[in-house]
Amino acid sequence: MNETPLIPAGVKRCSKWQFSLWIAAATAVLLWGVYAMFLIWYKGLNQTNMNDAYGFALWIWADLAVIALGGGAFFSGFLTYIIAKAELKNIINFAVIIGFICYSSALLILAIDVGQPLRAWFIFWHANVHSMLTEVAFCLSCYFAVLTIEFIPLILENPRLAKKPFLHHLSHNMHGIMAIFAATGVFLSFFHQGSLGGVAGVLYGRPFAFREHILIWPFTFFLFTWSAAAYGPCFTILVTKITEKITRKKLVKDNVIQLFAKISGWMIITYIIAKTIDTIYWALVTAPGMGFTLMDFYNNSTYHIGMLFAEIVICGFIPGLILITKRGRENSFLLMSAIILGVIGVSLNRWVMVLQVMAVPVFSFNDWYTYMPSWQEVATTVLPLAYGIILISLAHRYLPVFPQEKELNPID
Amino acid sequence: MFPFCFEWAWDISHLVFMGGLWYALSIIGAGMTFVIVKSIFDCSGGHDDQNHGHH
Numbered sequence A: 001m002n003e004t005p006l007i008p009a010g011v012k013r014c015s016k017w018q019f020s021l022w023i024a025a026a027t028a029v030l031l032w033g034v035y036a037m038f039l040i041w042y043k044g045l046n047q048t049n050m051n052d053a054y055g056f057a058l059w060i061w062a063d064l065a066v067i068a069l070g071g072g073a074f075f076s077g078f079l080t081y082i083i084a085k086a087e088l089k090n091i092i093n094f095a096v097i098i099g100f101i102c103y104s105s106a107l108l109i110l111a112i113d114v115g116q117p118l119r120a121w122f123i124f125w126h127a128n129v130h131s132m133l134t135e136v137a138f139c140l141s142c143y144f145a146v147l148t149i150e151f152i153p154l155i156l157e158n159p160r161l162a163k164k165p166f167l168h169h170l171s172h173n174m175h176g177i178m179a180i181f182a183a184t185g186v187f188l189s190f191f192h193q194g195s196l197g198g199v200a201g202v203l204y205g206r207p208f209a210f211r212e213h214i215l216i217w218p219f220t221f222f223l224f225t226w227s228a229a230a231y232g233p234c235f236t237i238l239v240t241k242i243t244e245k246i247t248r249k250k251l252v253k254d255n256v257i258q259l260f261a262k263i264s265g266w267m268i269i270t271y272i273i274a275k276t277i278d279t280i281y282w283a284l285v286t287a288p289g290m291g292f293t294l295m296d297f298y299n300n301s302t303y304h305i306g307m308l309f310a311e312i313v314i315c316g317f318i319p320g321l322i323l324i325t326k327r328g329r330e331n332s333f334l335l336m337s338a339i340i341l342g343v344i345g346v347s348l349n350r351w352v353m354v355l356q357v358m359a360v361p362v363f364s365f366n367d368w369y370t371y372m373p374s375w376q377e378v379a380t381t382v383l384p385l386a387y388g389i390i391l392i393s394l395a396h397r398y399l400p401v402f403p404q405e406k407e408l409n410p411i412d
Numbered sequence B: 001m002f003p004f005c006f007e008w009a010w011d012i013s014h015l016v017f018m019g020g021l022w023y024a025l026s027i028i029g030a031g032m033t034f035v036i037v038k039s040i041f042d043c044s045g046g047h048d049d050q051n052h053g054h055h
Helices: A016-043 A058-069 A071-082 A086-090 A092-113 A132-156 A165-176 A178-201 A219-247 A254-289 A305-324 A326-330 A332-359 A375-398 B012-044
Strands: none
Touching: A016 A092, A016 A375, A058 A071, A058 A092, A058 A178, A058 A219, A058 A332, A058 A375, A071 A086, A071 A092, A071 A132, A071 A178, A071 A219, A071 A254, A086 A092, A086 A254, A092 A132, A092 A219, A092 A375, A132 A165, A132 A178, A132 B012, A165 A178, A165 B012, A178 A219, A178 A332, A178 B012, A219 A254, A219 A332, A219 A375, A254 A305, A254 A326, A254 A332, A305 A326, A305 A332, A326 A332
């Protein structure tokens, strides 16, 4: 089959066999995950190492982490369509694709985790209107619909599809009202990112997670939204840089990356200051009020005080300070270090707020709970990675994802 | 869940949660309906120019 009519004009792509080999490697990993997924659906949750102590385990961490990392989509949508940062139009397509991958992965993992996916619609029809997780389910589903809508015009710009008059007009008209969808996405993201944090903050039976409230919202509600907006762009930049490395092409101009990194840096710094204040108040007031000292939560070989230091200082203040300084952003080594630390930082925060919450002993006669995921859990958590690689590869090959690509890589 | 379901109660929790869901779905639904209908009109009205320049 001749691929040329499918590939956007004016750009160079690798040969078909090279591309096929690449996709085949990712598909092999994907199939491993799919096998584990069907095993879990067929045989049940006994295929996992979850138990009564670990009802929230690897999957929920992966869910929270990909949702935070996918936060680059809603935040770049907010900056582009609402704050009118025109430069970011050159990266928003890719941010949307990354967001789409992250949120579809989160929904897939949830579909595996609920055990009976055929009853997933119960959450809409028999909604528990006192649960933060109901709000998460509502906003997550609706925001995924918004991301799909944001992705469709890009798909319709494929050269072959764009020749169909209806699809061409549809793409054009969707672009025309994209600001409305973007604003809806920001509204939905604010609430579901926040409610994911709220789930931990309202656990008054778990002093490690419990936080003080503003009205009905614990501090973690605001910190989760803030951190997703702060660190999400780091993940978008990281995936962009990886894509550039693999394709051996510059895809986005430096000024776009610099602007996105600068905004991310200021968000990280303000977030990490708020997080530090929250941690100090929790350590000095909230936890002692419930009969715990700070070190009660960190006297384990895995969960020691170094994790808190790593999350706040190494993966918080350091990347934030690098990204807010011009010299830091312009040095490619420092820039890459900062965005990698940022991605690790937010993933570590979600790990702590899911797995450490479950591990910390609540009663004096309890010991630390330990948990090691089964291979089925690992395979289904790796599955989204392979799926993401395949989708990004297909999108890059067949869609005009990067508006600056032609200008940056002229064909002789 | 709709108000005619047996589980429904006219309290603030149901109004906020379910109201928020319907509100979001209405915007998404109305937005998509608008662009699809407009695209049909644009096609039938002969506005099949391929160069809108929307990039």
